[in-house]
Amino acid sequence: MKTPPLVIVIILTVVTVNPLYADDDSHYGRYWQGGEWKEEYRDGPCEVKMESKPGKSKKEIKCKDGIGASWHGEWKKEFTDGRCKIKQEAKSDEFKEEVKCD
Structure with missing residues (x-):
């Protein structure tokens, strides 16, 4: 039985594109990977x-x-x-967290 060319194209597309969307949704995951980064975004009204x-x-x-x-x-x-020291401070409209690791 011969596989139709359209099926092969669909399979190759899924296999190629899917890893691009497999992102670690954890913001803290990047912290442990080292390097420097900054990010700003909105979470609802915050x-x-x-x-x-x-x-x-x-x-x-x-x-x-x-x-x-x-x-x-x-x-x-x-x-x-x-090995990390964590400081957290909360006010009615603001939350801050600082993590320092040796």
Whole structure:
């Protein structure tokens, strides 16, 4: 049985194009890969800014008038996670996280 040429074209297209869309959706995944990068985007009504350098990462979320904020209240936290020191600060309309690793 001979395979129709259209089927071969479709299979080759899927095999070739599909890996281009296989992206790690994790923003933090890029942090651990090293290198430097900056990213700014909107998450609903909030503005998100992320920045990473080797051994250091920052994330800042600003929500006008606190609308869309996923955190509540005002607080500060400092803790370690493995070899990393993490600082978090929340206000009614702003959240900041800084990660420093040795």
